[in-house]
Amino acid sequence: MTVTPEQSAGELLEVVPMLMKEIRSQMRSQGAPDLTVPQFRTLAFVNRNQGSPLCKVADHMGLTPPSASTLVDGLIKRGMMTREDQPDNRRRVRLVVTSRGRAILEASRRGTMAYLAEKLSSVSADNRELIVKAMQALRSVFTNSTPKGA
Amino acid sequence: MTVTPEQSAGELLEVVPMLMKEIRSQMRSQGAPDLTVPQFRTLAFVNRNQGSPLCKVADHMGLTPPSASTLVDGLIKRGMMTREDQPDNRRRVRLVVTSRGRAILEASRRGTMAYLAEKLSSVSADNRELIVKAMQALRSVFTNSTPKGA
DNA sequence: TATTGTTATACTCTATAACTATA
DNA sequence: TATAGTTATAGAGTATAACAATA
Numbered sequence: 001m002t003v004t005p006e007q008s009a010g011e012l013l014e015v016v017p018m019l020m021k022e023i024r025s026q027m028r029s030q031g032a033p034d035l036t037v038p039q040f041r042t043l044a045f046v047n048r049n050q051g052s053p054l055c056k057v058a059d060h061m062g063l064t065p066p067s068a069s070t071l072v073d074g075l076i077k078r079g080m081m082t083r084e085d086q087p088d089n090r091r092r093v094r095l096v097v098t099s100r101g102r103a104i105l106e107a108s109r110r111g112t113m114a115y116l117a118e119k120l121s122s123v124s125a126d127n128r129e130l131i132v133k134a135m136q137a138l139r140s141v142f143t144n145s146t147p148k149g150a
Numbered sequence: 151m152t153v154t155p156e157q158s159a160g161e162l163l164e165v166v167p168m169l170m171k172e173i174r175s176q177m178r179s180q181g182a183p184d185l186t187v188p189q190f191r192t193l194a195f196v197n198r199n200q201g202s203p204l205c206k207v208a209d210h211m212g213l214t215p216p217s218a219s220t221l222v223d224g225l226i227k228r229g230m231m232t233r234e235d236q237p238d239n240r241r242r243v244r245l246v247v248t249s250r251g252r253a254i255l256e257a258s259r260r261g262t263m264a265y266l267a268e269k270l271s272s273v274s275a276d277n278r279e280l281i282v283k284a285m286q287a288l289r290s291v292f293t294n295s296t297p298k299g300a
Numbered sequence: 301t302a303t304t305g306t307t308a309t310a311c312t313c314t315a316t317a318a319c320t321a322t323a
Numbered sequence: 324t325a326t327a328g329t330t331a332t333a334g335a336g337t338a339t340a341a342c343a344a345t346a
Contacts, residue, residue, distance in 0.1 A: 008270050011282050017170065038314095039312090065329085092326095113156060127284075131162070132161050
């Protein structure tokens with residue numbers, strides 16, 4: 001079976017939105033402290049890059065700076081992150097995940113992982129291997145085409 | 151390599167949001183008449199199911215009826231769909247994609263497919279096969295867990 | 301009473317435009 | 324002037340609550 005780029009594109013276009021909806025609903029519906037998917041991703045990024053400036057967040061998320069700023073606002077308002085000045089370059093901002101933020105991030109990750117893993121437990125190990133390899137191939141192709149505002 | 155459910159879940163949780171962002175940005179940025187991803191999916195569903203009632207749309211999309219109703223409103227306002235009464239069951243509604251809607255749907259699909267296919271042309275045929283098989287496996291597992299409102 | 305759908309309201313995501321402040 | 328960030332504004336997606344109409 002030789003798969004053309006178009007065939008694989010068609011599969012992505014059908015399946016990816018469905019998967020995304022699963023992930024989103026799960027994050028919303030969990031009893032645990034809920035995060036939206038963009039909030040989750042932002043929190044995870046800043047947690048891995050403590051002290052990150054806003055522009056790095058926007059870059060990683062593929063968002064314009066105002067969008068990233070709003071997103072961060074929401075996390076700060078809910079006590080998951082702080083925004084400080086960076087003394088050596090006062091244009092920049094230092095974003096830091098609080099311990100509360102970290103706890104919520106981990107709870108959300110655990111909950112979502114458990115949900116997905118439960119679903120994936122009904123897949124054969126061979127197919128799970130396929131899935132992992134496919135995701136890795138996709139990751140390497142679709143890495144971060146950012147909008148220009150950034 | 152034996153892949154646990156957790157490992158594959160982790161990959162999905164990282165890669166799927168990234169892919170979704172790609173698809174979304176592409177649909178927005180295209181010169182062609184743009185559709186959001188939910189609009190695209192709704193239009194495609196009703197196009198395949200002409201005369202569909204709203205509840206079927208909500209069901210397919212995994213949305214509550216009010217959300218589906220709003221989504222449909224937007225498509226009607228832009229002339230891509232019509233909403234008529236269904237004579238034999240007047241609680242129900244008949245949704246129909248207009249020819250304009252169909253044209254926009256096809257243009258959007260072509261544009262997005264071309265974009266994804268171009269990206270995927272840099273992937274080996276073997277990996278494209280992996281991707282297709284993985285998507286098929288995922289599709290069979292994650293088919294439609296609807297919210298209850300519906 | 302149960303089903304189908306809409307309206308009202310609210311919150312998040314995201315963008316563009318316009319702005320401030322720092323380098 | 325270029326960079327980093329925010330505020331204002333607007334439209335789309337989504338949910339819940341409350342409601343109307345039909346079966």
